[in-house]
Amino acid sequence: MNVRALIAEDEPILALTLKKHLEKLWPELQIIALAENGPEAVQLTLEHQPDILFLDIKMPGKTGLEVAEELAEEWQDQTTFPRIVFVTAYDEFAVQAFEHSASDYVLKPVSEERLSRTVTRLQKQLSAESSSDQNAESAVSTGTPALDNLITQLQNLLPSGQLQGLATTTKTTEPLRVIRAAVGNNIRMIPVEDVLYFEATDKYINVVTRDHESLIRSSLRDLLPQLDTSLFWQIHRSTVVNIREVSLAQRDEAGKITLRLRNSEAKLPVSRVYAHLFRQM
Template identity: 55%
Template sequence: MPTALIAEDEPLLAANLQAELQRLWPELKIVATVGHGEAAVQLALAHQPDLLFLDIRMPGMTGLEAAQALAEDWPDDEAAPFPLIVFVTAYDQYALQAFERAAVDYVLKPVLPDRLAQTCQRLQAALKQRSQPQAAAATPSLDDVMQQLRGLVSQGGVGTVAGPAAQQPPLKVIQAGVGTAIHMVPVEQVLYFEAADKYVRVITAEREHLIRTSLRELQPQLDANIFWQIHRGTIVRCDAIATATRDEAGKVTLTLRGHGDKLVVSRMYAHLFKAM
């Protein structure tokens, strides 16, 4: 019996989607319906469903970020292939061209029964193909999914697909508040940035600062040639990296120049570290 998880922050839309899926595809079992991306990641890893219906815009982690997080954390187990993704979105056709790179299909809000029926047919065909003996060659691997997601993320995510934003000069100084003082931290001194709840840790060789922003808001202000994202919660200055070591399982760990911290590289970004 195929299984699915729905992530949609509008309860009425979530209930409608679930009801339509049950009508169109009675054999499909909905293992969970959640209202935000963090819960989608947690329960998808727990239930390992065949299908994911991900709303693009959700509080906190977006559907795209949830897909990225799952691609990073999904187990290396042939018995549990990465789920087929359907993005649920209010974006227009132009923006959806990018979503199709990392999804089996998409549906527009409000979800129309005829369009959802087409999606169900496409998913059923994809699941049938996956179950065939020759599926290993025909079905995209987790590495393929991660490559597709990297391409979508590198475009700036869903917020910039419809048109390029004005280029801003890279950030030069971080203003970190400490009590009544503001510490001016030159960006060139930062070794890495790490997400910490509603804050970002700013790590230099001498000390650590906390700034009240998100990594998602900070990243576009950094020079991408110098600051590399190595995990959904970590951005490191590339010339601060001393070594990148890959263990037998393929996990990459970084050491830093003049600093004792070690940083783990997720599978999504392990391709950055290859010998020349």
């Protein structure tokens, strides 16, 4: 089998060590690229479409889980989604998060013995897929099995806050009540309940209300722990919506969901990771 892998690790020595171990344990495996940060991991994975992605949890730009979430959103259904192996320095917390998931994980410093079990598991999975013509044809045509497994895993992590925990985000005790946004020489005081939705744009967040839009210099990773989760739902890696403002969730023929709001003409797409929030009760 012609199996291709990509390693995403921001510490060069650790990346080369992992590469060396893999070359010893799996000589036939092709390491096609090394990514040094989260955005590069997304770019190279979408460009090369490897069969396996060794993904560091904590990287500059985007965490490994944020990379996985973005890939789940951007991946085209007609191509096979890569199997993901998370590489992390976290111990007990990461083990609890990933132990029973479809994806695998290895702890830093990566031991050859533990990595050997991961290699064996991957080889068995890939061999089982290739041995069945029916399964192989299905995987090539839809690309859904590994992708569905990853989405399920991310969904399991999200409700309990584990996704934020692994991204080293700290939950605040008191929800944010007022957004302070600079408008020229003035500071606009925006009650949080007036916000229709937040939309991340590079280094800023666009705060959208019924009457105006304002930019604040922050990230969703920093803002999310400050919001009341009963009122604000994340629906996309770049969008958080005031659920009281949602009037309708529309599903198209491809299964993609778009939200319509009561006090806005905006149409907000819901990513695959958060689609389960809008299933019929």
